[in-house]
Amino acid sequence: AQTVTQSQPEMSVQEAETVTLSCTYDTSENNYYLFWYKQPPSRQMILVIRQEAYKQQNATENRFSVNFQKAAKSFSLKISDSQLGDTAMYFCAVLETGSARQLTFGSGTQLTVLP
């Protein structure tokens, strides 16, 4: 079974600065996908970025990018030019590509962007 660990319950960053959220995971599969989801106060779960484990190139999506270290099973999220609207809970998640389609989440990191 896969597990996901987010060791930073809370973080803050000044507007326009850069922040990195950490995530480590464990899986017995060789093929899997990794995701970051954002949950603002509206509680909607919003997909921020995804990474296929077989791809060495780190995924980027506008101001969001990841640092994927497969051997270390690490998947951090970097937010550049932070904006007030980035304030949210961020969840890291892993999805194995075998028969089980379960998306397993970490405990989340509450990010606050300060004006």
Next chain:
Amino acid sequence: DAGVIQSPRHEVTEMGQEVTLRCKPISGHDYLFWYRQTMMRGLELLIYFNNNVPIDDSGMPEDRFSAKMPNASFSTLKIQPSEPRDSAVYFCASSLSIYGYTFGSGTRLTVV
């Protein structure tokens, strides 16, 4: 597409009452998932369906919980009888490919 639609958005009920949560997945998606979110336990998978068939219900807490998917466009999660510890946000999500799920807005359930 309107996305995954859940109803109601909020539900307050008395202990012992039956509660039914509803979900309409995105048209064409063949997987549907029910998650529960609490402060103590985070996001937990309760059950998921593939082509309307329940595949894994090992996350369902106890027999008071049941889920159905009578067709590709509708699913329900029922709690009978409800208890205060069932208070949580319940999410429905659907997917077609491996590229992540699309979540509904969730139902906040409060059992008093």
